[in-house]
Amino acid sequence: MAAPSTVRRTPAEDALIERFGAVRAELPGSAEVAGWREAAFERFAEAGLPHRRVEAWKYTDLKRLMASAAPVAAPVADLSGVAAMDLLAGVERHRLVFVNGRFAPALSDAGLPEGVAVTTIAEALGAGDKAVADALAAASAPIAEDAAVALNTAFLSDGAVIRIAAAAAVATPIEIANVFAGAEAGAATLRHLVVLGADASADVIETFAGPDLAYETNALTALDLGLGARLGYTRLQAEGGSALHLGTVSARIAASANLQLFNLMIGAAVARAQVFFAFEGEGGNLDIRGATLGDDRQHADVTLMVDHAVPHCTSTETLKAVLGGEARAVFQGNILVRQHAQHTDARMMLNALLRSETAEFDAKPELEIYADDVQCAHGATSGALDENLLFYLLSRGIPRAEAEELLIVAFLGQVLQEIPNETVAAAVSGLVESWLAARRGTK
Amino acid sequence: MLEIKNLHVSVDGREILKGIDLVVPTGEVHAIMGPNGSGKSTLSYTIAGRDGYEVTAGEILFKGEDIVGMSADERAAKGVFLAFQYPMEIPGVATMTFLKTALNAQRKARGEGEMSTPDFMRLVREKSALLKVTQDMLKRPLNVGFSGGEKKRNEVLQMALLEPSLCVLDETDSGLDIDALKVVSEGVNALRSPDRSMIVITHYQRLLDHIVPDVIHVLSKGRIVKTGGKELAHELEAKGYADFVEDAA
Ligand SMILES: Nc1ncnc2c1ncn2[C@@H]1O[C@H](COP(=O)(O)OP(=O)(O)O)[C@@H](O)[C@H]1O
Ligand SMILES: [Mg+2]
Numbered sequence: 001m002a003a004p005s006t007v008r009r010t011p012a013e014d015a016l017i018e019r020f021g022a023v024r025a026e027l028p029g030s031a032e033v034a035g036w037r038e039a040a041f042e043r044f045a046e047a048g049l050p051h052r053r054v055e056a057w058k059y060t061d062l063k064r065l066m067a068s069a070a071p072v073a074a075p076v077a078d079l080s081g082v083a084a085m086d087l088l089a090g091v092e093r094h095r096l097v098f099v100n101g102r103f104a105p106a107l108s109d110a111g112l113p114e115g116v117a118v119t120t121i122a123e124a125l126g127a128g129d130k131a132v133a134d135a136l137a138a139a140s141a142p143i144a145e146d147a148a149v150a151l152n153t154a155f156l157s158d159g160a161v162i163r164i165a166a167a168a169a170v171a172t173p174i175e176i177a178n179v180f181a182g183a184e185a186g187a188a189t190l191r192h193l194v195v196l197g198a199d200a201s202a203d204v205i206e207t208f209a210g211p212d213l214a215y216e217t218n219a220l221t222a223l224d225l226g227l228g229a230r231l232g233y234t235r236l237q238a239e240g241g242s243a244l245h246l247g248t249v250s251a252r253i254a255a256s257a258n259l260q261l262f263n264l265m266i267g268a269a270v271a272r273a274q275v276f277f278a279f280e281g282e283g284g285n286l287d288i289r290g291a292t293l294g295d296d297r298q299h300a301d302v303t304l305m306v307d308h309a310v311p312h313c314t315s316t317e318t319l320k321a322v323l324g325g326e327a328r329a330v331f332q333g334n335i336l337v338r339q340h341a342q343h344t345d346a347r348m349m350l351n352a353l354l355r356s357e358t359a360e361f362d363a364k365p366e367l368e369i370y371a372d373d374v375q376c377a378h379g380a381t382s383g384a385l386d387e388n389l390l391f392y393l394l395s396r397g398i399p400r401a402e403a404e405e406l407l408i409v410a411f412l413g414q415v416l417q418e419i420p421n422e423t424v425a426a427a428v429s430g431l432v433e434s435w436l437a438a439r440r441g442t443k
Numbered sequence: 444m445l446e447i448k449n450l451h452v453s454v455d456g457r458e459i460l461k462g463i464d465l466v467v468p469t470g471e472v473h474a475i476m477g478p479n480g481s482g483k484s485t486l487s488y489t490i491a492g493r494d495g496y497e498v499t500a501g502e503i504l505f506k507g508e509d510i511v512g513m514s515a516d517e518r519a520a521k522g523v524f525l526a527f528q529y530p531m532e533i534p535g536v537a538t539m540t541f542l543k544t545a546l547n548a549q550r551k552a553r554g555e556g557e558m559s560t561p562d563f564m565r566l567v568r569e570k571s572a573l574l575k576v577t578q579d580m581l582k583r584p585l586n587v588g589f590s591g592g593e594k595k596r597n598e599v600l601q602m603a604l605l606e607p608s609l610c611v612l613d614e615t616d617s618g619l620d621i622d623a624l625k626v627v628s629e630g631v632n633a634l635r636s637p638d639r640s641m642i643v644i645t646h647y648q649r650l651l652d653h654i655v656p657d658v659i660h661v662l663s664k665g666r667i668v669k670t671g672g673k674e675l676a677h678e679l680e681a682k683g684y685a686d687f688v689e690d691a692a
Binding site: 387388389391392393394395396397398399400402403406407409410411413414 | 491492493494514515516519520524525527530531533534535536541544545548549552584601605
């Protein structure tokens with residue numbers, strides 16, 4: 001174990017060190033995998049939890065926000081309660097369900113759409129599958145310095161490897177459901193890999209749900225798009241209200257590939273979704289949209305790192321937050337346009353709607369531009385609902401709560417309406433509307 | 444229908460309405476004319492219940508009940524309707540969704556059931572035909588990109604759908620060309636009924652050639668300075684407001 005850092009360790013850091021000691025021998029994988037788990041944990045233990053002086057985690061001080069760390073989640077025998085935690089009930093999709101960090105075949109759909117192959121990570125690592133182990137290592141190598149990534153590498157227990165064959169057009173969305181269940185808080189650590197061959201096209205939805213327990217989810221999803229591939233990736237974070245959610249998306253796309261990413265944040269007490277994105281060929285297109293809804297004392301951080309390393313790529317980021325109570329939303333967006341990335345078109349817009357005086361919105365849009373022939377723009381706004389518009393709705397007999405919700409849904413429309421697949425988009429709008437309705441009258 | 448007694452209203456601590464007395468019996472159409480800044484919109488917002496329009500004295504009796512303490516949506520559900528001088532544009536809310544939400548909210552407040560979608564569609568089709576509101580307009584976000592005339596037709600369409608007992612029309616003629624004025628006036632006239640009262644606010648006599656009022660009031664500097672029959676409009680047109688304003692001074 002590493003020597004203690006100069007800063008005194010927090011109870012959560014102590015608990016994480018204890019957790020690793022307790023489970024390191026049982027985690028799946030070969031000696032090589034165990035080696036990189038050790039190295040990752042070493043790195044984490046050395047630096048400790050990120051805090052406000054770590055620039056990338058400036059607004060999400062985990063040393064302060066993470067009071068304790070739960071032990072690795074125990075498996076649940078009774079899965080009957082899990083069905084109720086389906087965020088997309090009624091939507092036609094192919095489901096892969098993970099409960100407490102383990103694949104649950106009984107809850108997952110058997111049979112796969114044509115052109116899709118799925119392996120689970122625990123099984124592959126258990127069988128000594130070198131290709132999967134290498135792919136897992138490659139997914140985190142460029143971002144290994146990040147604390148959430150290091151913890152993910154150390155503890156990952158299971159996940160899905162989804163491979164879409166070249167030129168396959170998968171019509172039915174594939175859902176990776178990350179569910180927490182049971183009555184005991186625990187920690188689930190998952191890593192998923194989604195790989196699309198050249199010219200393949202698919203929609204993948206990742207969902208996060210659980211009960212009102214202080215459980216922890218650390219999930220890293222790596223997206224790898226081949227030449228000309230198209231992926232709609234919709235991420236719905238609706239964890240239980242006391243949970244800690246650390247989510248990482250690491251994406252690389254080849255020339256002429258197209259990634260449309262939607263990120264919803266409505267759950268958890270403390271949540272961070274960080275996206276590390278790299279263009280690896282010309283003509284790539286990235287569209288990130290997101291909606292964060294926060295109330296009470298929720299803390300939700302969305303951090304985007306977009307690397308324009310090659311010319312002729314476009315990226316747009318449109319993030320919206322609706323905050324009440326003492327909720328706090330963080331939007332950090334860093335767009336790096338490297339010297340050779342001429343003809344880059346990059347646009348970022350961050351907007352927040354504040355429903356209380358005590359809600360807080362921290363926006364840090366950053367453009368780092370080293371190329372000279374580019375189109376880049378960014379902006380951030382925050383404000384309250386427009387009283388003039390509200391009065392118009394009230395004057396037609398629409399009660400205030402309903403009128404506010406109508407305006408909020410309108411505010412979010414720009415991001416909600418663009419979710420790939422109409423039935424999924426409708427289901428997400430439904431999630432947002434019920435989230436708002438559940439908080440009616442508490443303002 | 445409406446009885447306003449000694450109404451004083453302040454906005455941002457400044458008194459705008461300085462003792463209005465106004466009685467509009469059921470079934471009558473009253474016009475309120477007055478120069479810019481005389482307080483016409485302030486009166487209409489106060490009747491509709493806009494926040495920030497503070498009633499410092501007096502009362503507003505609607506069907507015998509003082510509505511001063513009621514919120515705007517309560518008043519609407521009871522049958523008060525304001526056609527805005529400047530209708531709001533609301534991006535992201537489809538006009539059709541807005542109409543349905545408003546109608547059902549009012550029905551719910553009155554203890555009636557929600558209207559089914561087919562019944563609602565039929566009703567909208569029927570009412571929108573008269574006002575020349577197209578299906579395309581109904582699909583667009585509320586008032587966004589609507590021309591001045593389209594916005595005003597949309598206001599009168601809402602009035603036709605919601606069937607209020609008291610209609611307050613704030614400068615519904617402003618920004619309309621003569622053809623649009625005719626369409627809007629026809630829509631308003633179709634809603635005249637022995638059970639419904641209207642207050643038609645305007646700066647110009649022109650509108651009152653199309654919507655002929657029973658009574659005309661002249662508002663100046665927050666007070667009603669003259670009340671008369673429909674011939675008052677022509678007198679005003681000929682002489683201008685200056686005479687009346689001076690009479691009052
Ligand atoms: N929101 C407001 N805050 C302060 N003063 C206002 C406001 N609205 C209107 N006023 C003032 O009140 C007076 C009456 O305005 P208004 O009712 O709009 O007149 P009209 O509709 O007759 O043109 C004007 O002097 C105007 O400047
Ligand atoms: Mg006015």
